[in-house]
Amino acid sequence: MSEFVEEPVYAQLARVGKALSSPVRLRLLDLLDQGERSVEQLADDAGVGLKNTSAQLQQLRAAHLIVARRDGNRVLYRLADRDVSTFLGQLQDFAAHRLADLRDAVGELLEEPAEWAPVTAEELQRQLDNPAVLVVDVRSAAEYAAGHLPGAISVPGRQLRDRLDDLPVDREIVAYCQGPYCVASPQAVRLLREHGRRARSLAGGATRWRRTGQPLETSL
Structure with a gap:
C-alpha cells in the first residue's frame, strides 16, 4: 500500500x-x-x-x-x-445531533425541563400576528435597539422581576435572548412561570431567528 x-x-x-x-x-x-x-x-x-x-x-x-x-x-x-453564520448554525445542529455529551452540556446550561419545549423560529413566525402571543426581548436595551423580532417588547432580564405587573397573565409569552447557548431567556421563562404566566423561550434566540432568514426591526 x-x-x-x-x-x-x-x-x-x-x-x-x-x-x-x-x-x-x-x-x-x-x-x-x-x-x-x-x-x-x-x-x-x-x-x-x-x-x-x-x-x-x-x-x-x-x-x-x-x-x-x-x-x-x-x-x-x-x-x-x-x-x-449559516455554517455555524449547521455545525451546531450537526454536533448536537451526533454528540450526546453536547446535548447534555446544553441541557445543564439552559436548565429547561422537557415540558418547557422552546418555540422554534418557524413556529413563532406563524404566530407573530396572533394577539394571544406576546414576544419579549430580555437582552439589553442597546441590543434590542440594534435589531429585534417584529412586534417584540423590550424587558431586559435584570428588570423582569420589577416589571412583572406590566406583563399580561392571559397571553402566552415567548422570551428570547441572543443565541443558542444564552441562559437569559430560560431564566426569564422560569421566573414568569413562577408568577403564573404561560411562557416559553425561543429556540436559538435572535441568532437562530436571523439564520432562518426572518426579519429584524431596529429602533436606532
Whole structure:
C-alpha cells in the first residue's frame, strides 16, 4: 500500500477545520455573529485575555471566516459574510445531533425541563400576528435597539422581576435572548412561570431567528 501524500485540496479543507478546532475561536465566532466588535469588546465578552483574543482572531482571519476594518484607532471585527453564520448554525445542529455529551452540556446550561419545549423560529413566525402571543426581548436595551423580532417588547432580564405587573397573565409569552447557548431567556421563562404566566423561550434566540432568514426591526 502506498503511503498517503497530503494533497493540496485536503490541506486547504483542513484550514477551516483547524480554525474551528478551538472552543475560544468558536465562542468568538458566536459573539461576532451578534454584531461587529472590537478586540477589547470580544476579550471582555468572551472572558479571554486580550493578547490571546487577538491571536485567535488572526487565525479566524487566515481562514477567511472574519474580516476587519479600522475605525479611527480601533479595529472592528465581523463575520466575513452571512454564509459563515449559516455554517455555524449547521455545525451546531450537526454536533448536537451526533454528540450526546453536547446535548447534555446544553441541557445543564439552559436548565429547561422537557415540558418547557422552546418555540422554534418557524413556529413563532406563524404566530407573530396572533394577539394571544406576546414576544419579549430580555437582552439589553442597546441590543434590542440594534435589531429585534417584529412586534417584540423590550424587558431586559435584570428588570423582569420589577416589571412583572406590566406583563399580561392571559397571553402566552415567548422570551428570547441572543443565541443558542444564552441562559437569559430560560431564566426569564422560569421566573414568569413562577408568577403564573404561560411562557416559553425561543429556540436559538435572535441568532437562530436571523439564520432562518426572518426579519429584524431596529429602533436606532
